[in-house]
Amino acid sequence: MAELLVKMEDIDKSFAGVHALSRARFELYAGEVHALVGENGAGKSTLMKILTGVYSKDSGRIYIKGQEVEIQNPRVAQNLGISIIHQELNLMPHLTVAQNIFIGREPRKGIKFMLDEQELNRRARELLDTIHMDLDPKARVSNLTVAKQQMVEIAKALSIKAEVIIMDEPTSALAEAEIEELFRIIHHLKSEGKGIIYISHRLEELKRVADRVTVMRDGRYIDTVKIGEVTREQIISMMVGREIYETASAGAENSNEVVLEVKNLRRGRTIKDVSFKLKKGEILGFAGLMGAGRTEVARAIFGADPIDEGEIYVKGRKVHIKNPGDAVKHGIGYLSEDRKRYGLALGMDVETNIVMAAFEKFLGLLGWIRQDKTRLEARTRIEELKIKTPTLKQKVKFLSGGNQQKVIMAKWLTRNCDILIFDEPTRGIDVGAKSEIYKLLNELVKEGKSIIMISSELPEILRMSHRIVVMCEGRVTGELSATEATQERIMYYATMR
Amino acid sequence: MDNKVTQKKSLLHSDAAQKLLAFGSLIILFIVFSLASPNFAKFDNIVGILLATAVNGILALGVTFVIITGGIDLSIGTGMTFAAVMTAVFITNWKLPIIIGVVGGILMGGLCGFINGIIISKMKVPPFVATLGMMMATKGLSLVISGTKPIYFNDTPAYRQIAMGSISGIPNAVLIFFVAAIIANIILTRTILGRYDFALGSNEEATRLSGINVDAWKTAIYTLCGLFFGLAGVLMASRLNSAQPALGQGYEMDAIAAAVIGGTSLSGGEGTILGTVIGAFIMSVLTNGLRILSVPQEWQIVVTGTIVVMAVYLDIIRRR
Amino acid sequence: MDNKVTQKKSLLHSDAAQKLLAFGSLIILFIVFSLASPNFAKFDNIVGILLATAVNGILALGVTFVIITGGIDLSIGTGMTFAAVMTAVFITNWKLPIIIGVVGGILMGGLCGFINGIIISKMKVPPFVATLGMMMATKGLSLVISGTKPIYFNDTPAYRQIAMGSISGIPNAVLIFFVAAIIANIILTRTILGRYDFALGSNEEATRLSGINVDAWKTAIYTLCGLFFGLAGVLMASRLNSAQPALGQGYEMDAIAAAVIGGTSLSGGEGTILGTVIGAFIMSVLTNGLRILSVPQEWQIVVTGTIVVMAVYLDIIRRR
Amino acid sequence: GQKSQPQQESKPAEEQTQQTGSNATGSEKIYIPVISKGFQHQFWQAVKLGAEKAAKEFNVDITFEGPESESQVDKQIEMLQAALSKNPKAICLAALDSKAVIPYLEQAKQANIPVVGFDSGVDSDIPVATAATNNVAAAALAADKMAELIGGKGEIAVIVHDQTSRTGIDRRDGFVNRIKEKYPDIKIVDVQYGGGDHLKSTDLAKTIMQAHPNLKGFFGANEGSAIGVINAVKEMKKEGKLVVIGYDSGKAQLDAIRSGLMAGAITQNPIGIGYEAVKAAVMAIKGEKVEKNIDTGFFWYDKTNMDSDQIKPLLYE
């Protein structure tokens, strides 16, 4: 049997008011990919943060290669040969790709403190080449898209010659091609005898990469099983403690009323002539590879970025959207793909974030906020979307990723927008929550709302959309109805340059 | 039994207890000075402290709003002076009724704040630079307009009553400060302006993408700050019975310090009016107490510096 | 052909051209003043401007490092004075050799910075408050130590040469400033300290998670800033041939303004030494030019404020 | 010094009656707060010296404090207020704005606390005495000397410490008006303000000299301004080409006068001001009659007379 690299026993951790882990357990052998799954807030990230010295455990023991260790800070973890790709991006946006990858381990020359920038870039280039990443080492990270930033994170973790590599939802921001590349890298690492901890909500991935899977629920250890010996459904029922219902598409039951029409939209080099129509009561899927320009289109329609050319019609009337305020007035809401940067006031409470876009509804005289009303509204939304939060006044930054996403959805539902643009709505969200969101999307369109859903997960696009628009390099290259769409056809258009 | 323990705990962590504890440093200072000098806790001296806090406190209230957005306003000190000078011009030079002069002075403060807001939100000049410019502009203009001479309110003795008239021994300036603090607290916690104030400081881009007119609200917040320093100018002029055109620079740091000592975070998104009021009092109790104890002036400065750091440190420990 | 267009474009967008453009406001100011007064562009006056920039420039260099971390240092002005007083104590009162006095003075600055760093990183006191405390402490201590009297370097005439000796008409202070700027630039762009400086300002938590000892590096950066204001103190004392204990407050704002005008972002993660140097020059060219033109002082202030805002606005437009 | 001798001898008896007369708790000394216009500048330190000398002589307690800059009228008022809370027997005050302090003086009067003004007067008859220099006349004397030394014509410039403070205004106006009235051939090309900051005044003076290469004379209206001018002359290597006139003393100015860099300066009698103020306060407490206006005088000094018995005690290093 291979060497036991990591053994965590009876780990307990509480945050103010939240018991995040109770007697959690985990083991990792050399040369295995060990998946860790659980619902949002199950404590996966917390457990890994304890292993990497970000949080200190309240009690419990950690053994690395049989030795009991105390991991007080991230440096200790690094020295023990543990590296991690955090779920939240942890990059220095003002630094370049290469500088980010080697932060803390910069090559020096001459005296001890002098940097060898050339060597740094060379090594970064080398690393990026070996893992087939198309990134410029000298590019500033703040100029990269989320997907590319995620790749920088991966490169950073791999650059540490670690024996244990933790990946906390590495694929949530990636498209198919990069995911393939990541899997190739994982197989390679595995063959070198490294241990990999793999956290993901995309359960279909597990069969392809993982050897064993550990399931957590409510901060507790549930079970560890060989991946070949369980079905997806079994994993899900271990995760949620109940059977899950996965909705099918609502079917093409929409009217022909066009609520949003975009004509010849252009913006810089990223949007080159985009036209499409959105009908009432329809989910319009937007498919494409990373960087196809879907996010750009969404932002442009929403008025977040200025457009160079093009016309937008809402319910047949031509509108001029110069800023998000205009868009909201015309009943358009936008859920960004990067919820922390663009979606949430992280330091504020759940209630405020929910009513943020619709304060007008709750105002009394002189801008007075009717707090009874906002509280009621927030409470209703929390129940409706099953948002897990201890109180209304909890700061959003302490919620798990999935619940944060639900808070943003609640915000737009409160605003009662008729046209909703969801950019990667299920990114980083567990199966349970995902199915809830699908159900919700279906309910919304039944109520007569119209949805644009941008997603890089083809199964999701295929399952949910009434129609699918495929983009490639800033152009609309194809449009498919739900009945004619298949993965292959979408990929065909998505690569049609 | 289990229930009791929880109750006890919740009492300790209750809001009221928390708020009382926040006064910690202030109370300690107060007790120490009272024990050290019999003259400290006298009614007259307390009134003196209150009065000394009023102007700086009102400045600090205004700048609290700005700091919560993650911005800064360096023009509050000289802007206050500008408002004072304009009030004096209205009342003494132009012979306008006092009430119009007062409202005019406050509005002149608001105007400065409005211009700050426009430069920051529309021209995208960082708040530090924009308000630094306004600081210099108002400082210079005060001197130009007044002819570098104080303007007195000798013809209008009623003007002095605005700050120095008193109700049962408490000067109006103090009452005005408390009323201003209450209003500021209501605006910050109960109105949409306050909510957007925090939202801007917490995540400006997310706020914009929620369809909120970020530029307009930011301008409104700087304008509000301007109205506060306008009010401070009116009170200052009233207290000195004159507009002193050279005064003002340096006051912004005292006010910002009061807000920051009171727990307002310079990176935005955090702050309370109560904290700012306490911060302002910590500063003036310290100054007054050390004077009462006749500590040599150079040592006063050293001690003040040390205690300010310790007060904030205590607060940090308390919150853990 | 297509190639040519690209080349042309890349020339315009080349680093060199970008840097030249950054001088924009400075060059415009220079041309305007040269045209307005024949006395402005004279060699002696230029040297005067350079000399007037030296002390503020060195302060600005130091504070640039701190601002890049997203922090602030308000103690640079009075810390400078403290270093000057200590130098004078070493040399004049204790009769130590000049070189030891100079090194000692610089190290005293470093000590102040070190204490700032410890209070900020270990005690988690916000930089604004910690350095505000240090500002007061050093201000008071300078007065205490000197007995509120200037300390002269009359027994050691060589001391004055440190700043005022000259090489082909350029005073040493100016040369020292340029050397300091070059060293600062190397530290900021070529050493690990500079790298972590940006990393801290860009995302402190991510830096910590990368296994970097954030506290130690932060302390190092504040210490470096202290060494710079220590050097400024030595030069200042040398130029005035005395340590003036009452001087210093207000200098911090000028230095911070220079850094910010030069494009250093108060929210951290951005800044260049070249920018700071240009910022410092913009400030002193403005002051000098307006004085040469004998603009009345009150108007000088107004004009300076306006131009500072405009210079930054121009820079913002240019970068778009 | 001579007159105070007999008073000092009769002091113990006086003090006894004072103590029994007051409701103080036994051995408490008479307390007199001295509130000046500043404390960091050399001039104020000299005033403090004089005040302390008198305090020692008459066996009273004093405190000496002042705001950091002469524009901080409100800070001075707060000091005054804190001082009033300390039950003083008298107060010495150098008012920054003589009108703005009047209400507080009235408060003092009601509490039977005699007020003695110093350095400059207060527009009120509450102060029982004022020990001050006539700054306008003093600056006019500087103007006369300037005219004499540059031969009655040419360009001159002035650096003043402050544009708005009483001393700044008086010295500027005293100098400028005298030149305008009496010396039509002298042109004042620039009057600027350096805040009393040595470094800023140096750069300021240099710039003025750049702008006006034909400058023949330069007046610095306080110590910091004067030293700024001297530094500028040194740095521009214009030693001997310019007549520099200063104000007050301090080591740097004295050295400059000795070395000929500075033609001379006006000195007030800061030690005398502090001494006379406290002395008058003590006399007022005792109910003795005090002179309403104590002119502490001002003098022109230069290389020739600075070591004389008359001038030397007025100068401080």
Ligand SMILES: Nc1ncnc2c1ncn2[C@@H]1O[C@H](COP(=O)(O)OP(=O)(O)OP(=O)(O)O)[C@@H](O)[C@H]1O
């Ligand atoms: N710093 C913190 N302060 C307070 N509560 C926290 C903190 N970090 C995590 N929690 C809470 O601990 C619990 C576990 O969170 P964790 O992030 O480990 O979940 P997760 O399994 O990684 O979820 P997800 O799949 O959404 O990433 C959640 O209830 C979360 O709200």
Ligand SMILES: Nc1ncnc2c1ncn2[C@@H]1O[C@H](COP(=O)(O)OP(=O)(O)OP(=O)(O)O)[C@@H](O)[C@H]1O
């Ligand atoms: N801030 C930016 N600076 C420079 N280029 C950018 C920026 N944001 C996006 N781009 C570029 O614009 C193009 C379109 O990106 P966009 O994010 O819209 O694609 P997408 O289809 O939404 O893909 P993703 O799956 O990554 O969200 C890409 O080439 C991307 O690199």
Ligand SMILES: [Mg+2]
């Ligand atoms: Mg997680």
Ligand SMILES: [Mg+2]
């Ligand atoms: Mg996208």
